[in-house]
Amino acid sequence: MKIEYTVALRRLVRPRPFMAKPVADEPQGRPHRIARVLALAHRLDQLVRTGAVRDYGELARLGHVSPARICQFLTLLHLAPTIQESLLFLTTGERMPIPEPSLRKIAREPRWNRQRDLFERQLQK
Numbered sequence: 001m002k003i004e005y006t007v008a009l010r011r012l013v014r015p016r017p018f019m020a021k022p023v024a025d026e027p028q029g030r031p032h033r034i035a036r037v038l039a040l041a042h043r044l045d046q047l048v049r050t051g052a053v054r055d056y057g058e059l060a061r062l063g064h065v066s067p068a069r070i071c072q073f074l075t076l077l078h079l080a081p082t083i084q085e086s087l088l089f090l091t092t093g094e095r096m097p098i099p100e101p102s103l104r105k106i107a108r109e110p111r112w113n114r115q116r117d118l119f120e121r122q123l124q125k
Contacts, residue, residue: 032090034100039088041073075104080112083119098122 031039047053053062056074060067079087083106090096098106098119106118 029091029093031088032092032094032096034096034103035088035090037073037100038076038084041076044070045074045077072100072104075107076100078107079103080115080119082112083115 044056044059047059048056053059056070057067060070063070076084087103102122106115106122109115109118
């Protein structure tokens with residue numbers, strides 16, 4: 001005995017996801033590592049300030065990193081806003097102007113005008 005049956009297969013056409021056109025002022029490509037680290041530092045600080053996380057030690061435990069590394073991230077928050085802005089808009093295609101340890105040294109300078117001078121000197125090297 002032979003049974004024949006025709007199965008009607010419909011091909012589902014999925015709608016294309018909404019893709020926003022990039023604005024001309026936005027940098028193209030993935031953000032640079034230091035930009036991601038700086039954004040992470042802002043997020044970690046926000047978590048502690050809002051009370052979502054008890055303290056920075058808890059953040060270290062949750063993130064499986066040492067408390068010292070959390071402190072290194074958060075040190076970058078002491079950079080002058082103009083320096084932070086220039087770092088946040090770096091893309092992976094661009095060369096990192098200053099290594100992270102040097103940025104942390106600049107962040108330890110309490111005066112923003114001196115920070116900007118140190119940053120400019122480092123860029124010239």
